[in-house]
Amino acid sequence: xxxxxxxxxxxxxxxxxxxxxxxxxxxxxxxxxxxxxxxxxxxxxxxxxxxxxxxxxxxxxxxxxxxxxxxxxxxxxxxxxxxxxxxxxxxxxxxxxxxxxxxxxxxxxxxxxxxxxxxxxxxxxxxxxxxxxxxxxxxxxxxxxxxxxxxxxxxxxxxxxxxxxxxxxxxxxxxxxxxxxxxxxxxxxxxxxxxxxxxxxxxxxxxxxxxxxxxxxxxxxxxxxx
Numbered sequence: 001x002x003x004x005x006x007x008x009x010x011x012x013x014x015x016x017x018x019x020x021x022x023x024x025x026x027x028x029x030x031x032x033x034x035x036x037x038x039x040x041x042x043x044x045x046x047x048x049x050x051x052x053x054x055x056x057x058x059x060x061x062x063x064x065x066x067x068x069x070x071x072x073x074x075x076x077x078x079x080x081x082x083x084x085x086x087x088x089x090x091x092x093x094x095x096x097x098x099x100x101x102x103x104x105x106x107x108x109x110x111x112x113x114x115x116x117x118x119x120x121x122x123x124x125x126x127x128x129x130x131x132x133x134x135x136x137x138x139x140x141x142x143x144x145x146x147x148x149x150x151x152x153x154x155x156x157x158x159x160x161x162x163x164x165x166x167x168x169x170x171x172x173x174x175x176x177x178x179x180x181x182x183x184x185x186x187x188x189x190x191x192x193x194x195x196x197x198x199x200x201x202x203x204x205x206x207x208x209x210x211x212x213x214x215x216x217x218x219x220x221x222x223x224x225x226x
């Protein structure tokens with residue numbers, strides 16, 4: 001029998017990395033479940049508050065799948081989409097420069113939940129050429145710590161990564177911030193020169209299928225808000 005001490009092998013590295021990714025995946029899946037529960041609570045609060053309103057403006061929630069949530073309010077739709085893979089940040093990313101990551105490199109492995117804003121009419125009229133916008137993405141690591149890359153209300157706080165832990169309050173804050181951003185993110189007319197010419201076949205197809213491309217910032221450069 002070989003009494004030689006066990007030496008680390010490629011299998012040890014594989015098992016260690018696989019377990020890490022399982023932890024991250026589980027935390028991300030639990031976060032999307034928490035988002036579903038919280039969004040449903042927000043919808044019920046709205047319906048209770050305005051239950052005596054004669055014409056109630058739509059504020060609706062759909063559980064689309066294990067990884068997708070749809071929240072429709074007024075003329076907007078927010079989609080919360082969980083990616084099923086686990087990612088690590090590039091070396092040059094700002095989060096890699098934080099002491100939190102330098103203390104434990106495995107903290108840089110994260111699951112991602114994307115938050116997109118679409119026009120409700122895009123889905124209602126099946127306008128497949130319409131444009132949606134990524135307004136934020138939530139990163140969750142093995143320790144259930146999170147941070148957000150996003151527009152205005154959603155913020156960009158790498159330095160809080162080591163302190164911010166995903167929970168009910170955090171989920172509520174993220175959802176409310178996403179709604180507030182969307183409410184203030186208005187539909188603008190595209191520049192005239194971008195739409196002054198159109199082919200006959202395109203206008204016929206557009207009339208038949210309601211497929212004129214529409215987006216809140218169509219024709220404009222959409223950069224990070226100051």
